[in-house]
Amino acid sequence: MAVGDVDGCDDRTPEEEVSEGLQVYGAVLQAFRQDAGYTQESFAPKIRYSVHYIAKIEQGRRFPPRDLPERVEPVLGPTAAGALKAAAKKLNRKAGLASWFQHWAEVEEQALTLNAYECRVVPGLLQPEAYMREVMNCYLPPLTDEQLELQVAARLARQRLLTERGTTMFSFVMEQHLVERELGGPEVTRNLISHLLSCARLRNVELLVMPRRRTAHAGLEGSLYLAEGPDHEWVGYVEGHQASLLYNDPNQVSTLLQRYGRMRGQALDPEASIRLLEQLRGAP
Structure with missing residues (x-):
């Protein structure tokens, strides 16, 4: 359900x-x-x-x-x-996370495999600090300085999963326009691309870019996340305006897995994705 x-x-x-x-x-x-x-x-x-x-x-x-x-x-x-x-030992890694996101954050921390497709912003696990601040500056109603700093701290803490859970496989499919939008300006974007390239070279990370021009696209219904838990059962997650849905019904999760699997085939492969990002960044 x-x-x-x-x-x-x-x-x-x-x-x-x-x-x-x-x-x-x-x-x-x-x-x-x-x-x-x-x-x-x-x-x-x-x-x-x-x-x-x-x-x-x-x-x-x-x-x-x-x-x-x-x-x-x-x-x-x-x-x-x-x-x-x-x-x-008393710290809460989920400090600053939305209440509706915290359940997924718990799933995320235990995942053996994590898949993410994003068409809105670069996935949070891949955002460098300068970019995430630009994202949060776009929130309405605006955040206070204290709220912003708390959320930045929470997101940076989540990103440790990429390196601390070296046996977890992370797969990301993200739209090319997320980089080309240049949120925050050219320098923020260059820093973002360099960070994405660094993440893409981690052994447990697969980063695939969905090109702008596609005659077919399995992700037209929006962003989605999937996690394989310690029991090897999959759960799905989607979110919108200050709300989220967690899917654990096998039939519904199977649908999300099919969509993600098709998108992996429709996106550029890892090597081509890296070449495109390098081209978009220009000379380092």
């Missing part, structure tokens, strides 16, 4: 408790840093991160990298590293 996951709370108005774990983690880091006598400017180079990045973590606006406690330990000591590891 298709499960509607709509409750009137979208990612434009995240609840206050959503970011509490990130705020606590940031406060812990800040307290240990200040107790050791470091400013953000003197501390950041010692752990090989930018001052801006450390500031965002301490403000609870960035999901901290997994290796941060290890980097911190030689500088702030084992007690600080241990406290950060403990605080990390």
Whole structure:
């Protein structure tokens, strides 16, 4: 059956408790840093991160990298590293995600195979930060600065799946016009294409571009996502304006799998997709 996951709370108005774990983690880091006598400017180079990045973590606006406690330990000591590891266990990776998206995010984290077709924007797992900020700047009603930073942190955290789940196979089919639109301007687009090319070269990622001109297209009904779970059963997911549907009925999921399979054949193959992206980007 298709499960509607709509409750009137979208990612434009995240609840206050959503970011509490990130705020606590940031406060812990800040307290240990200040107790050791470091400013953000003197501390950041010692752990090989930018001052801006450390500031965002301490403000609870960035999901901290997994290796941060290890980097911190030689500088702030084992007690600080241990406290950060403990605080990390309380973090909610889905902070800042829309309520109607969180169920799919849970499926996504456990997937053995993840397929995605997008015709609206570049898939979230493939968006570099500059591009995702341009996407979020288009939201209406507009986001507050705090909401925007929280959502950026959540999306960047989700992207770890590409590298942390190296045995999960990710397949993406995306429309050529998503790059050619130049959302955010030429420089944002060049950065986007370079990022897509880097993702496409990961061993567990397949990136296929659907060319502008096609005499047949199996994705005319819109974007769709499919995931194979640990039990080898597939679920499907589609979303629209602040709402989503999760499909677990085998007949409905089979239809989505057929459409995605046909689109893989209609899109450019991986090598041709890379060549097209390189051509669209121009000289690096």
